[in-house]
Structures are given as C-alpha cells and as structure tokens.
Amino acid sequence: MSLDRLREHKGAIAGVLGAGLAATAIYYIAKKSYSIKVRQGRFRDVSLPEDTYDAVIVGAGPSGSTCAYYLTKNGAKVALIDKETFPRDKYCGDAVCTPALNILEDMGVLKELVDNNEAHFADSGGFVSPSGLAYIGQSQEKLGGAAACAVKRTNLDKRIAWKARDTGADLREGFEVGKQNPTFDQEEGLWTVSSTEGKEVKGRMLVIADGATSKLAMQMGYCTEPPKGVCSRAFIEGGTHNVDFDGVCFYQRESLPGYSAIFRHPNDELNFCYYLIPCGKDGMCGDVSEADLKRLHDGALKSDPFISKAIGPNAKIERMRAAALRLGSQGVPQSYDDHLIIVGDAAGHIDPLTGEGIHTAMMGGKAAADTILEMRECGDFSAASTRVYQQRWMQLFGHDFAYSKKGAELIYKYPILLDACANEMARVGDKMMVRWAEVMTNMRPKTYFLRPDVAVPLGFALLREWWAQKVSGRPDKYKTGLI
Template sequence: MSKIAIVGAGPAGCSAGYHLAKSGHDVTLIDKQGFPRDKICGDGISIESIQSISTMGIYPHDIRKLASEYAPIHHFFLGVSNRISHSEPTTLEAYCIPRLVFDQLLYERAIDAGCCFLTQSVHKNDWQRQGLLDAFDTIIDARGVSAGEVTAIAIRAYWMVKRQDLSETALAEAQIHFDRSLGVNGYGWIFPVSTQHDLVKLNVGVGVWLDEYQTLNVNVIQLFKQFIQKNKAAQQLLSKVVSQQPPKVFPLATAKKGNKVADGKVLRIGDAANLTDPLTGEGIANAVLSGFYVAQAVNMSRTPAVTAENWQYLYESHFEADLRAGLNIKAFRKFSFMNYLLIWLMKQSPRVAQQVSHAVAGVVPYNEVMASLKY
C-alpha cells in the first residue's frame, strides 16, 4: 500500500483520507489548523452534499445526533430582489450547518478510519522544499481555494433572531435573491443554520463573480450593506435581529474549462481543483465526491504516472460535463431578464419549479436540466 499525504483537512481532504485509510493506505492528513476550526462560507449543505457524505458513512440521523447546530431545509426559495419569487417545498432534505460543526464531523470520521493528523502549513507549490515529494508516494492537494484559482468573492454574517419572530417556513427555507447590484450572476442569501434553540442563527451573505465585480467599482463589504439596505426580506429580518456579527469576506474557486487536476505525484481535489459550482458557489458535494474518486484513482493504479492519468480521467468523467453545463448557463444568464423569466416559469409550472429547485439543490445535474424542460 502507498504512503499518502493529504494537504488540507476540509471536506475534500477528509473524504479522500477516509476512503484511502479504509483501503489500507498509510495516510497523513495535514492542515494548518487544528480542529475544531471555523471556515467562512454560506454553510449550505445541499441535497447532493447530504447524499455524497453517505459515502463516508454519515447519514441524516448522524447529523441530528452528533451536530450541535443545524437546520433541516425543506424549502428552496429563488427570487429577484423585491420583484418576483418562488418557494418550492421538497421531500428530500438538505441542511444548513455551520462549518465549525460540519467539518468536525468529517474530520472525526477520517481519523476514525485510520488517518494520522499533522498540524503544518504547506505553502503553495512548495512540496519539494518541505520534503513532501520525497517522503510520500502521492500528495493530494486539498488546500481549498488558496490552492485553486479564485473566481468569486462572498461575504457572510451571522444574525441571531428569536425563534418566535420567525415563521415555520422561514426556519426551514434556504433563500437565494438574485440582485442586479451584485452583477448579473450575483446573489444574496438568507440561510437558517441553527434552529434548535430559542435564538435562531442565520447566515446572511452575498456572492459576486470577479469578472462582474471588477465592473461594479464598489467595495465588497459595501455591496453586502447595499443588499441588506435594499432587499425587503433582509430588511424585515434585520428589524428582528437581537445580535449580529460583522461580515467576513471569503474567496471562491469556481469551475473553469480545460481544468488539469493532476501534476506528477500531486493530485488536486475540491476547491484546489476548482470544483465549486459555477452558479451557486456550493462546493461541498463535489469536494466530498472528488475525495471518493481520487481514492479510486490511487487504488486502481500501480505507478504515480498512472494514478495521475486515472484521476484526470475520473475528473473528466464525473465532474466536467456538469461543470461545463453550469458555466454555459452562467454565460447564458448575461441577460438580466433571464433570472426574472426563470422564476416566472417556476411560478407557472410545478414541473419547472421542481426541476430548477432540484438543480439548485444538486439533485438534477445541470447538463440534464435544459433537456428535461423541453418535455
């Protein structure tokens, strides 16, 4: 069996570590921070993400039993700020979970599978100087966005609201508001992330794509404030807030075409491989699944060169078509009326509403959505 270093202990790294350790490999999981540790993000765990973590033996009943904070999601809301909106219920359950809590669950599963953990900072493309290339047969780069190509910026803040001030729907609804002030593809979100107590925690934020942000000429924190000031749903919520944390900025490495995910003994997964959804910014499902498939590439290969070739093949087979479809839809939405038209169609047709909501939740691949809407 191989001696493997996985650099980065987020969802991608922990998934790869879990599967490789289970396969009998000697796995060292390296991260610059110890656990538990927070990660700034939207905290959304899509239906596809819930399905993906089942490969690590984590199921919804485990989340309800082990997670100290979580919010089951039964409604997906899409809207154009202050103009038109649609909320679609789903029988398939998603979650919103603070990453401080969620990443800890995955980390513990990887350690239980047999991974050894090491706290160490590994600088970008510095494998040789730090001795990793000589010490390990394979290096899996799971360092997240710091190792990928940044294509978007997001801002997140936590708000606390009394449970009695929220409707039952609001306690289980993930809201996405397209907003022209954030660019054609930019959006704001309102997600409940902890609903077990009298005070409910909400994750409120905005996401903007760099190619559009450069034309907005507005400070990114100011964009967040503008969204809060102008969006009626956010304003109504703000009037009920009993405490709030200041907004924090974080980068995203969304999909790009012609992506190479292997370089000799180094295999990139998760955000390091730009596997984040190019439309929603959701990266956990692809991160976890990339850990699963990179383990397959290692297990089916006899040499590092063959491992790299197999991982590139599995990436292209399982991820590239859907990511390309997402990029094409993103380009198609350059016309701002497309967001309005999409939601109008959802309001007119239950079938369209379900298909679009399931695409946002990761149940229906993007490359199947357009074809399915024709029938």
C-alpha cells in the same frame, strides 16, 4: 414596437440553445474519453519504506478528509495534515447539497451531525428574481428528501476530519507546510513534505487540498492565478429575526450573476451570505468587483426590500467575513501529475453558476481516493495513471462547468431568464421548484433545462414574462419596493 423588443431577447434564447449544445458535446466527449485505465507500474510489488505513507494529503477540509477516509477505510496508510487545529471556521454559505449528503451518510458523519443538532434540512425554499418575482415552495416532500441542509463549517469540517482520523488516518494538526516546495525522490518514488517547524512526512502520493487560495499549488506552479470569485458570511442570532423559510436566494440585478442568500441553521440561527461570480470583463463579477462585496452585503441587509423585511429591525447580526472562491477550475488547467493530485477548492471544483463547492469537493475527494487505491494496487503513480482521476471528476461534475459558465453569462446579460423561471414556478408550483433545486444542487446536469418537457414550458414562460415587462409595463418590485 413589440417585435423590436422581442428581438432584444432573441439572444437569450439562442444563447441557451447554443450553451446547451456545447455543454452536451463536452459531456459526451468526457464520457467517451473515460476509457483511460490505471497502468501497471514498477511499485506494484514494492513495499512502502518504514515511516512513509501511501498518500500525504495537505489540507483536511471536506475534499482532503473525504479522500483520507476512503483511503484508510480500504487499507491505505495516510498522513492528513492541516495548518489549523480542529474545530476551526471556514467562511461560506454552509449549504450542503444532496451529493455531499449521500457521501456523509455513507461515512457515518451525517448521523453524527443530526444527533448533535448541527444540521438543519431545508424544506421550504426558493428564490427572488431580479424583477422581484418570488416563489417559496415545499421541495422536500416532492424530492423524497431535502435537496440541501445547512451545517456550519466549524462542525462539518471537524466531523469529517475526525471521522478520517478515527478510521485510521494520521491527522496532524498545526502542520503548516514550509516555504520550500515538497521534494520528490524520483528513484524511490516518494514525496517529502516539510513543516515550518522542520517536521517531515513522506508519501507515495501528494494530494493538494489546501483550499481556494492554495498556497501549495501556487508555489509549485500548478495554479497560475489567484481566485477571482468571493463570498461573504454573517450569522444572525436565532429569535431576533422574522424569517419563516429554510433557504432563499436573492438575485439582485446589480450583482448578477451573483446573488445573496439566507439559510436557516439549527436553533433558528441564520446564515446570510453574498456570492460574487466571475463574469464579463477580466477581474469583474458582472458589473461589480470584489471590492464591492461589503457594500453589497451590508446594503442588502439594510435596504433590500425582501431581505430587510425578512430579517426585521431587531436582528442581531455578526460582522461580515469573506472568503475567496476559485470557480470552474479557474487557473488550474491540470489537476494531476506524476505522484500528485489536486482536489476540492484548490482545483477550482466550485460550480461557476452557484458558487457551491462542498459537494463537488467531497465527490472529487472520493474520486481521488478511488484512483489512488487502484494505483496502489497496480504500482503506477505516473501522470498516465493519475490522469484517470481528472477523467473521473470530469464525468461526475466537471462536464457541467462549461454550461454553468455560459449560464452565468446569460443571466448577467438577460436577467429576464430568472424572471421567467420564477414565472413558471408561480404557474405550476413546486413541480418547477423541484426541477430548479435538482439542477442547482448537482442532482441533475444543467442541460436538464434543455429537455423538451422543461425547455418548452420555460420558453412560453419567457414569452409571458417579456410581455408582462415590455408590453404590459408591470412594475419592477425591486425598484418600487412593492413586495
């Protein structure tokens, strides 16, 4: 009987190994192909016509504003347009991971966030597995710094956009792109982007950075389908809850590979969010769909034994708000074309396992700026040169998407894998927690879990967990409420 049960989970082990080999192959193919160079072109010695820009960036979120900052910092002329007026809100989990923190520090934005009490660095954090195994550790000391911090998007986005403006970008707020697609003059090599009010801006490059639903990319045919992921958010007033940690993810079995999370903000305020990750049948996020989000969100707050206890009976919780997620380049097979680049959420630059996209958006925005600056110097803006941008973001983070997708499939089919990770954390402490945090925040690739010094202990943890669940009959803490 025990052998039969062990065979039930052989697929999990085989799947992990197979996914790792596939992801490693993709990484090295992407790395090898990163030999494409920006070409010399006909605009090398051609000055920009008056009242035109090197780049028109549609969308002043983290990806667009980061791109604008690095372009203007290096002498390019940029129009940064957005339909909203800053500060404006954006619904997400508000977790800013290490790669984004590094860019924010380089831009001088991180200091502004800290000085204005708009960022809370996560020290104590962890996760609760599908069987209710919990581990919360102190990762900051072992990492030498926090793996993430919580920043409200109202504050984050305005600081980055204003930094781009102060560096020289022409930030045009309240500029909604009209229903007519931007037009491209092949002879002059210029885009014309018009607003609903009839205003126009012209530029050599068009950068599409207008978010997951990307009205512009959809209209122009670069995006072939609506986003399939979704997330929720609700702030909880400081002083009204019982939470004593900085960030914890809760992997409820029903919504795998999705999860919910609590992140602490300054002034003891909390962000409770729920992520549904596309997986399994088309249109589904595991066994649930987008339509289940509110039920899952509200149900977790009221009935989840871990979350309801942490929040307490007197918490003042705002109503749920939701936003679409385009994960793993879903629906955007190509993020470049002649005189055009797509960045951030519009390009699907969101990790398909974690749903995190702020750091990938900023990394992609910086890669876009670097490529445009090279094209500006060489005078070629054709797809042969803009393709360099796609190779760069693939090398930075895109190679990891395939493994993230496979990882989502594995934990959906074999929740015991998450239980095993929690099991190993309980055994070795923060050392394993740090490894988990590094991988989940893009400090290391997902293939890091396949290193012998990581994979072998996790393999034994999987066996221990299988024995505890299938042979010893240890109760499921989520089902029994024994927390």
